[in-house]
Amino acid sequence: MDWSGAVWRKSSRSGSDGGSCVEIATDPAGTVGVRDSKVFAGPVVVVAAAEWRAFLAGVKGG
Template sequence: MITAQPVGWRKSSRSAQETDCVEVGRCGDGAAVRDSKHRAGGYFAVSGAQWRSFVAGIRAGRFDA
């Protein structure tokens, strides 16, 4: 279970001026993700291993349409 509060929220540089984005923050050794339009709506957090696996999947094209 992740108990640290997220810090250092940021949007992807690919988002440019778009407002329909997610933000990622550091949360302990993992990451937290929230909707940039509804920041007060909360976030979900994953462990460092889960986040690294997700990012590796993106880089490998596993989520491409």
């Protein structure tokens, strides 16, 4: 999958110091790409939208 044209969003919990950050993007099919914001050309982990929502619910739930 080509994520070169994706619009990436940085985590709202990321600091402004340029440290460790996670970015996500979605494609038209609704899959979610996750990458390290410091490695733009690095690997992208791709998950289904339902899996991403379950992950977020788990994180928010503690």
